[in-house]
Amino acid sequence: MTDVPQPTQAVVLAGGQGSRLRPYTDDRPKPMVEIPGTGTPIIGHQLAWLASEGVTDAVISCGHLAEVLQDWLAAAELPLRVRTVVETEPLGRGGGLKFAAAALPRPEEAWFATNGDIWTRFSLREMADFHAERDATATIALARPRIPWGAVETNEFGQVLDFIEAPPSPYLINAGIYVFTPEFTELLPPRGDHERTTFPRLARERRLAGFPLPQGAFWRAIDTVKDLTEAAKELDTHPKD
Numbered sequence: 381m382t383d384v385p386q387p388t389q390a391v392v393l394a395g396g397q398g399s400r401l402r403p404y405t406d407d408r409p410k411p412m413v414e415i416p417g418t419g420t421p422i423i424g425h426q427l428a429w430l431a432s433e434g435v436t437d438a439v440i441s442c443g444h445l446a447e448v449l450q451d452w453l454a455a456a457e458l459p460l461r462v463r464t465v466v467e468t469e470p471l472g473r474g475g476g477l478k479f480a481a482a483a484l485p486r487p488e489e490a491w492f493a494t495n496g497d498i499w500t501r502f503s504l505r506e507m508a509d510f511h512a513e514r515d516a517t518a519t520i521a522l523a524r525p526r527i528p529w530g531a532v533e534t535n536e537f538g539q540v541l542d543f544i545e546a547p548p549s550p551y552l553i554n555a556g557i558y559v560f561t562p563e564f565t566e567l568l569p570p571r572g573d574h575e576r577t578t579f580p581r582l583a584r585e586r587r588l589a590g591f592p593l594p595q596g597a598f599w600r601a602i603d604t605v606k607d608l609t610e611a612a613k614e615l616d617t618h619p620k621d
Contacts, residue, residue: 394496395443431459474574495556
């Protein structure tokens, strides 16, 4: 395989209201919620990670309380160039991606995308290589989260053998991080959810790839107050930005 240039631009979807994170999101959008113990909001961790992986330009799609995020970006010392776009009406995730992608500085090049509530660390370079090797139009990062309940192991006679606290899920899930070819932008709906339209079409055509996160890679979706608490606990085992 010939060398394929690594993507150096990304879109961050940061327009969510984060209703399940209230009261933290009463006065700020979800990506502006601070990870306890770090002094940095989720979006700050994301931008630092993207920059460390070679991204030089990011477009942040804002919506709910956009001015709070824009003010923080204007005051922060950022490790990459950032432009914001504001959805004046909800476009859905697919429409939001299409809207933000139009502001990418190099529309003829591949790009990364991430949901604005993801806190993670893994090699985007490896994911981009995986994407290129499979000649995919889009590649989804896949995570294996832990089940939030204790599991019970039994034998064929129904006898309990063991109790397993928060085991890994047997299923992989969409981790909310992507690599896209330049052509993917045209396949996105102007509004609505690309996971119900564009992705199923690409899957049928075998043009959609799934990149399993490396074993031990840190990944967490910050969706509830409990997620914030657990993320803070994990700071002891995963380095801060």
